[in-house]
Amino acid sequence: MTTITAPATTRRAPIRLSFAGLVQSEWIKLRSLRSTIWSFALMILLSAGIGLMMVSSFDTTSTDPEMFAMKPAQVVLIAAAGGTMVGQLIAGILGALVITGEYSTGMIRTTLTAAPKRTSAFLAKALVLFVSTLVVALVAAAASYLVVALVLMGRGQDAPLFDNDVLPHILGGAVYVAAVALFGLGLGTIIRSGAGAIAGTVGTLMVLPVVLQLIPADWVRDLFPYLLNSAGGRITGQMEDTAWTMGGDFLVVAAWVLVSLVLGLIALKRRDA
Amino acid sequence: MINATNLTKQYGAKTAVNGVSFSVKPGMVTGFLGPNGAGKSTTMRMIVGLDRPTAGTVTVNGKRYQDHAAPLHEVGVLLDAKAVHTGRSAYNHLRALAATHRIPVSRVREVIELTGLGAVAHKRVGGFSLGMGQRLGIAAALLGDPQTLILDEPVNGLDPEGVRWVRQLVRSLAAQGRTVLLSSHLMSEMAQTADHIIVLGKGRVLADAPVQDFISGAAAETVRVRSPRAAELGDALLRAAGAGTSTRIEPTGENELRVIGFSAANVGNAAAELGIPLHELTPIRASLEEAYMDLTANDVEYRTAAIADPALAQAVQETNR
Numbered sequence: 001m002t003t004i005t006a007p008a009t010t011r012r013a014p015i016r017l018s019f020a021g022l023v024q025s026e027w028i029k030l031r032s033l034r035s036t037i038w039s040f041a042l043m044i045l046l047s048a049g050i051g052l053m054m055v056s057s058f059d060t061t062s063t064d065p066e067m068f069a070m071k072p073a074q075v076v077l078i079a080a081a082g083g084t085m086v087g088q089l090i091a092g093i094l095g096a097l098v099i100t101g102e103y104s105t106g107m108i109r110t111t112l113t114a115a116p117k118r119t120s121a122f123l124a125k126a127l128v129l130f131v132s133t134l135v136v137a138l139v140a141a142a143a144s145y146l147v148v149a150l151v152l153m154g155r156g157q158d159a160p161l162f163d164n165d166v167l168p169h170i171l172g173g174a175v176y177v178a179a180v181a182l183f184g185l186g187l188g189t190i191i192r193s194g195a196g197a198i199a200g201t202v203g204t205l206m207v208l209p210v211v212l213q214l215i216p217a218d219w220v221r222d223l224f225p226y227l228l229n230s231a232g233g234r235i236t237g238q239m240e241d242t243a244w245t246m247g248g249d250f251l252v253v254a255a256w257v258l259v260s261l262v263l264g265l266i267a268l269k270r271r272d273a
Numbered sequence: 274m275i276n277a278t279n280l281t282k283q284y285g286a287k288t289a290v291n292g293v294s295f296s297v298k299p300g301m302v303t304g305f306l307g308p309n310g311a312g313k314s315t316t317m318r319m320i321v322g323l324d325r326p327t328a329g330t331v332t333v334n335g336k337r338y339q340d341h342a343a344p345l346h347e348v349g350v351l352l353d354a355k356a357v358h359t360g361r362s363a364y365n366h367l368r369a370l371a372a373t374h375r376i377p378v379s380r381v382r383e384v385i386e387l388t389g390l391g392a393v394a395h396k397r398v399g400g401f402s403l404g405m406g407q408r409l410g411i412a413a414a415l416l417g418d419p420q421t422l423i424l425d426e427p428v429n430g431l432d433p434e435g436v437r438w439v440r441q442l443v444r445s446l447a448a449q450g451r452t453v454l455l456s457s458h459l460m461s462e463m464a465q466t467a468d469h470i471i472v473l474g475k476g477r478v479l480a481d482a483p484v485q486d487f488i489s490g491a492a493a494e495t496v497r498v499r500s501p502r503a504a505e506l507g508d509a510l511l512r513a514a515g516a517g518t519s520t521r522i523e524p525t526g527e528n529e530l531r532v533i534g535f536s537a538a539n540v541g542n543a544a545a546e547l548g549i550p551l552h553e554l555t556p557i558r559a560s561l562e563e564a565y566m567d568l569t570a571n572d573v574e575y576r577t578a579a580i581a582d583p584a585l586a587q588a589v590q591e592t593n594r
Contacts, residue, residue, distance in 0.1 A: 015374045021375050110370060121373075272323060
């Protein structure tokens with residue numbers, strides 16, 4: 001800091017704000033934080049761990065009619081669903097932290113001076129979060145499947161993957177996990193405090209279903225299938241409801257995510273930073 | 274060039290900035306002064322679109338900051354050293370910021386070297402000292418090679434070498450024809466750095482003038498006089514000034530006076546006419562600090578109480594001397 005060198009005046013490529021640049025920036029930001037690395041690593045490890053737990057605890061080979069033997073396909077699905085249920089919590093918390101961490105540290109002011117119109121920065125952040133969470137959720141699902149398949153192979157059994165009632169649930173679960181990350185991002189943008197946003201995200205996923213079940217009114221019961229977590233349960237194949245298709249389930253998820261993101265974006269645009 | 278017109282910001286019932294108009298011109302360093310709570314930071318935040326004005330407008334080079342195609346190339350801003358995620362390294366922070374505008378990584382390395390952050394660039398910002406945080410903030414402000422620099426308290430927490438470096442840096446940036454708006458509470462530093470001064474007090478512009486005009490306009494002429502017949506001379510000067518003027522005579526010691534409101538020439542002539550010998554006749558140049566204190570005396574938002582403990586008060590006086 002002793003030499004006085006003027007800032008570079010040599011012109012290189014034109015300096016200009018662009019959406020592609022914002023996406024790259026958000027990607028650098030996301031992967032340069034330890035909390036991201038930990039969250040993603042945890043998603044994969046827990047998914048594999050739950051897979052191992054599930055396949056070990058179910059008997060898939062018994063021919064005794066008195067014993068209830070699981071079909072291998074069912075075990076693959078249950079294992080994947082377990083990973084999804086844990087994965088959604090981690091993803092939701094990560095989504096909330098991605099933005100509340102910027103508020104608590106003051107980073108948000110740097111972000112918004114670089115992109116003063118704000119909308120493009122928010123969309124870039126959402127896009128990067130969604131895609132990277134989706135990739136990690138797919139890897140987590142693959143890890144779970146591999147563990148289950150290896151154990152089943154040891155028992156001389158195949159682990160069906162490309163069945164029509166297996167693969168869509170597994171892929172859908174991964175998309176659902178990535179969507180929950182976006183829900184957390186929107187909630188975090190609205191609430192701005194990390195603790196509040198995490199409580200809100202976990203509360204929506206875990207507490208709201210319990211609370212609704214405690215209220216003995218029919219119209220409350222009718223709301224239950226429209227909860228974010230209920231749609232997730234159906235997508236993973238764990239909550240059977242013939243009245244619902246996967247398209248309908250994803251409409252419910254999209255509604256939760258969109259409301260959260262739109263309210264977050266409105267708040268971000270209107271408030272002083 | 275920054276142009277603010279009737280800029281106003283209200284937070285609920287409190288008016289932080291109240292109908293402020295000013296322009297910050299290129300090719301010079303403009304100092305932004307004012308007591309805590311005067312509205313300096315709020316004004317700076319409105320310039321870069323972080324706070325939305327309640328009324329009025331502010332433009333940078335003719336456009337609102339938001340409407341520029343390359344905001345970081347237009348304005349480099351240091352608002353506070355805390356606009357950085359503590360979990361990220363300085364290098365990654367700058368790289369992420371650079372990416373938004375497709376600024377090459379070579380420029381990131383350049384500003385890291387320029388601000389002396391080379392040794393800590395890959396450490397997490399959470400462990401940085403205040404001074405290191407400031408250097409990182411300055412590096413971020415310079416990243417886009419901006420035409421306009423807005424620096425809020427850039428020397429806060431810097432070591433003397435860093436303070437001097439910032440002074441030289443902003444002087445050289447202004448010499449290149451760039452616009453520099455700089456706030457600081459260090460008056461002596463500001464006096465050495467700024468060409469022009471804008472003073473805010475309670476959300477209004479109290480002064481907007483070249484530094485020299487500001488100093489001579491705000492503070493009355495002061496002369497230190499030593500004479501064996503000091504008291505006699507003081508009385509004569511007071512009579513000459515007449516009633517109702519701002520002239521004051523303050524005895525500062527045995528045979529010593531502080532004469533406020535007379536030039537050294539006038540005091541010397543008066544003494545010669547009366548045949549009073551002078552042992553010393555020194556014009557005291559007003560400082561920016563004195564001029565500033567005079568101006569803002571009534572506009573301080575958060576006033577400190579007078580120091581009640583006599584021993585402490587004396588100690589403070591001695592340090593001020």
